[in-house]
């Protein structure tokens with residue numbers, strides 16, 4: 001991942017224009033909700049008020065090109081690049097700018113990472129927002145710049161901004177489809193709908209790696225690099241928070257929930273209820289919908305994130321009108337601001353978080369977390385063994401930690417409104433390491449917000465180890481020496497070594 005170069009060619013006139021727009025935006029966004037009607041013509045709102053419109057499967061491109069002035073007031077791709085660069089400089093101590101690849105026409109896919117330690121690995125959840133997946137849905141890319149600026153300006157001033165900066169690694173990709181944006185059309189420069197270009201669980205039409213679009217490949221590689229806990233993409237054409245599955249097994253339109261349906265309904269509701277009026281939708285109860293219940297789609301990014309990247313992704317339709325007048329952007333930011341912030345903050349304020357350690361030497365383990373009754377696995381990080389499991393508040397969950405070569409352990413927790421911190425210390429399946437006896441058995445369980453939980457302590461396996469050690473004392477010493485070398489050279493191979501059974 002390269003970092004942005006400080007010299008960048010740009011059109012000064014466009015920038016000046018952009019400044020003026022920003023200035024005008026600042027003025028209108030400072031107006032109170034009551035004075036809304038004074039800043040916008042009623043006709044502009046009518047554009048955005050047809051809630052009965054369904055998400056368009058096929059884009060009517062002529063409609064998007066109808067108005068020559070469509071892009072007026074919106075950032076061009078160069079403006080956007082400049083705005084991202086500007087944020088990176090102004091907020092250099094809480095942000096990092098990097099590119100995950102290039103579009104078909106060679107435009108970099110810039111990402112702003114916001115965190116108190118950008119670019120560093122921490123035991124924190126990561127969240128991503130992706131805008132402008134569809135070229136003709138440009139509101140998201142503007143809102144992500146509003147969001148980045150707001151966080152930059154309010155860190156250490158606003159508690160929510162500070163909470164996010166200090167406890168989450170937030171990655172913003174304002175435009176996944178810059179070519180589609182400049183062409184004012186849904187697909188990318190090759191006319192491919194990027195939200196149909198991912199491998200699918202039911203239809204295997206996208207399985208040819210080579211025929212995948214560069215924008216899609218960039219996202220897939222990005223998710224191999226960074227372990228995102230959750231994410232949301234910003235679309236337009238309706239007002240609703242959409243959650244998996246997007247596709248159904250029999251291709252029919254029906255409610256088809258994924259194993260984490262409760263968690264997804266919970267996440268979606270955080271968005272819709274924090275929104276100005278999403279939750280009062282007449283079309284979608286509570287302003288949320290299962291994707292397949294609305295209409296099934298295949299090759300989408302959302303389902304792929306959940307299946308292949310351990311990332312809980314929502315598809316947010318944030319305005320009935322795909323391309324509203326730019327004058328509405330500050331208002332749309334205001335409508336979505338708390339939703340965006342609360343969704344990101346929910347990674348810290350809810351769910352189960354913790355680390356997995358080896359009882360042998362206290363080393364973090366890249367194990368897995370499952371929850372009884374939910375057929376889904378969340379991976380812990382390789383460096384710190386940290387995991388972040390989104391769960392809807394419920395009276396009781398049995399959380400199971402597993403790691404190849406180690407005995408699984410489970411704990412029952414009660415999850416109210418707040419988060420639970422739960423660490424696991426796993427015992428090797430059959431340990432031949434003498435260090436087991438010397439090391440401290442440590443449990444770092446604590447409840448952050450008055451959470452009650454029960455931690456079943458690891459069983460009393462000391463006798464077993466003792467017998468094994470007495471019998472195999474000589475072999476043990478030999479192995480101990482070898483294992484030590486392995487551990488110091490490679491964490492992963494050391495983990496594998498421990499599975500040896502004598």
Ligand SMILES: *[C@@H]1O[C@H](CO)[C@@H](O)[C@H](O)[C@H]1NC(C)=O
Pocket residue numbers: 045046048049050051239277278280281282
């Ligand atoms: C939300 O508010 C906007 C702006 O006032 C309006 O156009 C839209 O119809 C409202 N939608 C719902 C679902 O209430």
Ligand SMILES: *[C@@H]1O[C@H](CO)[C@@H](O)[C@H](O)[C@H]1NC(C)=O
Pocket residue numbers: 050051052053
């Ligand atoms: C909303 O959109 C649909 C489809 O485009 C149209 O048939 C309907 O008349 C519209 N409703 C209103 C209130 O504009």
Ligand SMILES: *[C@@H]1O[C@H](CO)[C@@H](O)[C@H](O)[C@H]1NC(C)=O
Pocket residue numbers: 093094116156
């Ligand atoms: C970033 O810089 C500002 C101003 O120098 C400072 O107040 C703040 O503490 C810094 N934040 C971090 C996370 O380093």
Ligand SMILES: *[C@@H]1O[C@H](CO)[C@@H](O)[C@H](O)[C@H]1NC(C)=O
Pocket residue numbers: 375
């Ligand atoms: C769990 O999900 C996997 C796919 O992720 C599936 O292959 C398996 O059959 C499921 N198991 C159960 C018990 O439903």
Ligand SMILES: *[C@@H]1O[C@H](CO)[C@@H](O)[C@H](O)[C@H]1NC(C)=O
Pocket residue numbers: 372398400408409410456
């Ligand atoms: C949880 O632990 C108990 C006792 O250690 C065991 O009986 C039970 O099978 C475990 N449950 C799971 C899902 O692993």
Ligand SMILES: CC(=O)N[C@H]1CO[C@H](CO)[C@@H](O)[C@@H]1O
Pocket residue numbers: 445446447449450451
């Ligand atoms: C183990 C632990 O940290 N328990 C705490 C859980 O929260 C209550 C209320 O805040 C504390 O009193 C416990 O000590």
Ligand SMILES: [Zn+2]
Pocket residue numbers: 133134137235236
């Ligand atoms: Zn879209």
